[in-house]
Amino acid sequence: MIVVTGATGNVGRALVDRLLAAGRPVRALTRDPQRAALPDGAEVVRFRPDDPAALFGGATALFLYAQAGAADLLAAARAHGVRHVVLLSSGIIQEGADETHPIHVMHATVERQIRDSGLDWTFLRPNAFATNALQWAPQVRAGNTVHGVFADALSAPIHEDDIAAVAERVLLDGGHEDAVHRLTGPAATTNAEQVAAIGAAVGRELTFVETDPREAGPELFPHIPPHMLERLLRSFEDTIGVPPEITNTVEKLTGAPARTFARWARDHAQDFDGRD
Structure with a gap:
């Protein structure tokens, strides 16, 4: 069990x-x-x-x-x-x-x-979860403009099912005792590029409008405790122009390459479009 x-x-x-x-x-x-x-x-x-x-x-x-x-x-x-x-x-x-x-x-x-x-x-x-992009879903469902911070912030978001696939292998295969596995998606992408990929997935052209981080609040980060938001914003700002860590751990442990953010967006198109 x-x-x-x-x-x-x-x-x-x-x-x-x-x-x-x-x-x-x-x-x-x-x-x-x-x-x-x-x-x-x-x-x-x-x-x-x-x-x-x-x-x-x-x-x-x-x-x-x-x-x-x-x-x-x-x-x-x-x-x-x-x-x-x-x-x-x-x-x-x-x-x-x-x-x-x-x-x-x-x-x-x-x-x-x-x-x-x-x-x-x-x-x-x-590192970054692709599901973090779900924070933009209400805006995408409401129109074609997405307001967010740091359009050029870079990350290599990982599909949640790739994390689950690694966890499955670790739990079932053995030999991973006292091991640390760092997990990322396969490629770097900016926030603006992620929004564009979501637009492609739902069949609409979306525009990312950068918001001054000093004005970012619960409306953009409803699930972030207020006492953590300032530190998170500083962390996001530190990724602008900085290539993110990219590992091959998903492919090494599961035999399948990590899925791209564009693939994640297609898998979650209904979350953003609201239609079957």
């Missing part, structure tokens, strides 16, 4: 689908099983840390989101037979990184807790 936390998230849901397709038993943890809409083959369990037997009984492996990680949870997993934990960490953890950045602090803390837990571990450290 493989336990998947964050099973309704972009990566978690894709991983549940992959593990079920491979014929592996999956226990999908979610805070609201009634609204999860997960596949029938998954054992859907309410995420209640105070009932560790329901979460981990009979399980041998755990896929963990950093937000769900805690020393007590890891101890409970180990006590109930889990041997290997695969953490969805962050590419922000690297040599020379700003260790005071809130995202670094959160993921580094969970990584340390896992190292101290006595469990075998594997850390997946993706």
Whole structure:
């Protein structure tokens, strides 16, 4: 049995689908099983840390989101037979990184807790997620102009299913204990180029209009806690004209090259267009 936390998230849901397709038993943890809409083959369990037997009984492996990680949870997993934990960490953890950045602090803390837990571990450290572009979906559905910060900021966004594909191989193949895998998409792209790719996917010409970052707020970043926004904006500004890290980890571990942002945009065209 493989336990998947964050099973309704972009990566978690894709991983549940992959593990079920491979014929592996999956226990999908979610805070609201009634609204999860997960596949029938998954054992859907309410995420209640105070009932560790329901979460981990009979399980041998755990896929963990950093937000769900805690020393007590890891101890409970180990006590109930889990041997290997695969953490969805962050590419922000690297040599020379700003260790005071809130995202670094959160993921580094969970990584340390896992190292101290006595469990075998594997850390997946993706950089930019292609799904971050979903922040523009309301604007694309409303018209052909997208307002955002730093049109020329560069990243190599990774498709969420490529992260799930790596997680699947790490969980099923073995040999990845105490390994760190850095994950990226296959090519650099600017924010303006991403918007153009989304336009191609929905059959419309979209225009990216750069917003002064001093005026950026919840309307552009509704899911970012206000206390983190200033630091994130500085991080984005630092990527202007700077080639991003690009790895071949996806292809090396899965046998298939990482998918382009244009492919991601086609896969998510309905999210932006709102039509079947």
